[in-house]
Amino acid sequence: MTPNYSRLCFIFNPISGTNRRFDLRGLLHRQLGSISGLHYEVRPTEYAGHAEELARSAATEGFGVVVAVGGDGTVNEVGRGLLGTGAAMGVLPRGSGNGLARHLGIPLTPAAAVDLLRKPRVLPIDVGRLNGKPFFCTAGLGFDAHVSRCFAEAGTRGLATYVRVALREYGRYQATPIDIEVNNQHISTDCYVLAFANAAQYGNNAYIAPLANIRDGLLDLCLIDQMPLSRAMRVAYGLAAGDLPTSGAATYHTAQTVRVSSKQPLGFHLDGDFAGEATNIAVVIEPLALPVVVGTSFKQ
Ligand SMILES: Nc1ncnc2c1ncn2[C@@H]1O[C@H](COP(=O)(O)OP(=O)(O)OP(=O)(O)O)[C@@H](O)[C@H]1O
Known part of the structure; x- marks a missing residue:
C-alpha cells in the first residue's frame, strides 16, 4: 500500500533539549492548520522507549x-x-545535538522544519545495527559510550552538561585492548574511541566521519587508539573543522560488516544514548531500509 504522506503523526518527547516552553500544537496549527486534505495528530511520550511503540501504532x-x-x-x-x-x-x-537532522539538511528552526512536511521529499536511508539493535546516525564503543553513560546519570541535559561530563571523564578513561575484523583484515589495538558512522556527525556539527554517505550501503569506521592531550586537542579541532580523516589523529575504514571482541565488556552507545555492554559486538548495515523526509539541500 502506498503510504499516505498527507497523514502526519507527531511523536513528541517533552524532555528532549533544554527549552521547556515549546508550543508544538500552536506551531502546527499555524503552519499546517489551513492545508486542506492534510490530517495531523500529536502524541506525547510518557517514558523512555514509548516513542517506538507510538511510532509503530501510528504506521x-x-x-x-x-x-x-x-x-x-x-x-x-x-x-x-x-x-x-x-x-x-x-x-x-528538538534535541541538544540533532545529528541526523543536520545530516539530512532539516532546518533547526521549528517552523521551517514543519514546512518541509507540507510536501515531503522522501528518500530511503541506510540503517546500522549493533548486535541487532538499530541506529540511524552513529554508534560507538569506548570514550564516547562512557560519556553517554555518565551523561545519562548527570541529572541535567544539553550541550553544556555533555561538555562538562566529557572534560571530567577525559584522563580518567583508559583505552581498552580489542580485536577488530573488518574487510578480511584483523586488527589488534587499543580502543579509546571506535565509532560506526552511518551519518557524518555526532550532532552539534561534530564531524566524526565527514565523508560518511547515509545512502551508500556502507559504515564508516573511525578508530582513535590513544588520546594524549596533544591528540585530544587535534581530535576536538578535527571534529569541529570536519578534517579528522586527514589529521593523522584517527584511522578510517568503510565496510558492510564489522566484528569487535574484547576480554572486558565494552560499553556501547546507539545514536548518543548508552545502550549496554558486550564482549562480542557485530555491526552491520542494512542498505536503504528506512524512508525519511529530507531537507531541500540534502544531496546524497
Ligand atoms: N516522557 C519521557 N520521559 C522520560 N524520558 C523520555 C521520555 N520520552 C523520551 N524519553 C527519553 O529521553 C531521552 C533523550 O531524548 P533525546 O535524545 O531525543 O533528547 P536529547 O538528548 O536532548 O537530544 P540529542 O540526542 O539530540 O542530544 C531518550 O533516550 C528517550 O528514551
Whole structure:
C-alpha cells in the first residue's frame, strides 16, 4: 500500500533539549492548520522507549509520515518503530545535538522544519545495527559510550552538561585492548574511541566521519587508539573543522560488516544514548531500509 504522506503523526518527547516552553500544537496549527486534505495528530511520550511503540501504532493506523519531535534518542526510537512498516520518518529537531537532522539538511528552526512536511521529499536511508539493535546516525564503543553513560546519570541535559561530563571523564578513561575484523583484515589495538558512522556527525556539527554517505550501503569506521592531550586537542579541532580523516589523529575504514571482541565488556552507545555492554559486538548495515523526509539541500 502506498503510504499516505498527507497523514502526519507527531511523536513528541517533552524532555528532549533544554527549552521547556515549546508550543508544538500552536506551531502546527499555524503552519499546517489551513492545508486542506492534510490530517495531523500529536502524541506525547510518557517514558523512555514509548516513542517506538507510538511510532509503530501510528504506521499501523495509516499515518504515512511519523515525525520524531526530539533529539537523536527520540529519532532512534521512532525509526526503530517504523522499520518495515513503509511509513516515512520526519524529524522536527528538538534535541541538544540533532545529528541526523543536520545530516539530512532539516532546518533547526521549528517552523521551517514543519514546512518541509507540507510536501515531503522522501528518500530511503541506510540503517546500522549493533548486535541487532538499530541506529540511524552513529554508534560507538569506548570514550564516547562512557560519556553517554555518565551523561545519562548527570541529572541535567544539553550541550553544556555533555561538555562538562566529557572534560571530567577525559584522563580518567583508559583505552581498552580489542580485536577488530573488518574487510578480511584483523586488527589488534587499543580502543579509546571506535565509532560506526552511518551519518557524518555526532550532532552539534561534530564531524566524526565527514565523508560518511547515509545512502551508500556502507559504515564508516573511525578508530582513535590513544588520546594524549596533544591528540585530544587535534581530535576536538578535527571534529569541529570536519578534517579528522586527514589529521593523522584517527584511522578510517568503510565496510558492510564489522566484528569487535574484547576480554572486558565494552560499553556501547546507539545514536548518543548508552545502550549496554558486550564482549562480542557485530555491526552491520542494512542498505536503504528506512524512508525519511529530507531537507531541500540534502544531496546524497
Ligand atoms: N516522557 C519521557 N520521559 C522520560 N524520558 C523520555 C521520555 N520520552 C523520551 N524519553 C527519553 O529521553 C531521552 C533523550 O531524548 P533525546 O535524545 O531525543 O533528547 P536529547 O538528548 O536532548 O537530544 P540529542 O540526542 O539530540 O542530544 C531518550 O533516550 C528517550 O528514551
